[in-house]
Amino acid sequence: MDRRVFLQRTGTLLAAATLPGVPAFSEEPTAYGRLVLPINRGWRYHPSKVAGAEAPEFDDVLFEEVVVPHTNISLPWHSFDDKEYEFISTYRRRFRTPHGSQGKRNFVDFEGVMTASTVWINGIPLGEYKGGFTPFSFQLTPHLRRDGENVLTVQVDSTERSDIPPFDYEIDYMTFGGICREVSLRVVPLFILTISLRTRKMC
Numbered sequence: 001m002d003r004r005v006f007l008q009r010t011g012t013l014l015a016a017a018t019l020p021g022v023p024a025f026s027e028e029p030t031a032y033g034r035l036v037l038p039i040n041r042g043w044r045y046h047p048s049k050v051a052g053a054e055a056p057e058f059d060d061v062l063f064e065e066v067v068v069p070h071t072n073i074s075l076p077w078h079s080f081d082d083k084e085y086e087f088i089s090t091y092r093r094r095f096r097t098p099h100g101s102q103g104k105r106n107f108v109d110f111e112g113v114m115t116a117s118t119v120w121i122n123g124i125p126l127g128e129y130k131g132g133f134t135p136f137s138f139q140l141t142p143h144l145r146r147d148g149e150n151v152l153t154v155q156v157d158s159t160e161r162s163d164i165p166p167f168d169y170e171i172d173y174m175t176f177g178g179i180c181r182e183v184s185l186r187v188v189p190l191f192i193l194t195i196s197l198r199t200r201k202m203c
Helices: 003-017 190-202
Strands: 035-038 043-046 064-066 088-096 105-110 116-121 124-130 136-139 149-157 183-188
Touching: 105 116, 116 136, 124 136
Parallel strands: none
Antiparallel strands: 035 183, 043 064, 043 088, 088 149, 105 136, 105 183, 116 124, 116 149
């Protein structure tokens, strides 16, 4: 690709990413009809474990509005205590069920959350994922509201825990905290899952 064309396309993408309401990536279906929708904007954040925040009707008006990737606390480059970012925080994101997702499987994909994540959709617990260096997903399909608003809640534990590598004094480096990578909604036609399952049985 010509260097000038590359710079023009990159500049356009970055400009789009800075405008509210303008998606930085295509919302057109990808291969086999999959649809991937970034949901990095519009998150609400509170630097504590907030009781009842998983409830859809919870009032998060006092939460800070943030964009992910996000750090749970801003720190200087040098001379800070590791314990300053080791706490539990709460994230919430409202969204409507993607158009055309009826009869398909819906997932939320996290590229990385540091370091343990407990996730709810509309007040229903989806589970906990341990580890901040690998992506993970939860299926939302049976719990989504087809009409009206959905609420995704993530409780992030950024403390050093012996049950999560690389802690327990095995490796000495800092991990920090928060939803540190991008998040997206993924809509998958049922026939893709069928093909995937058949492929696994053949292997």
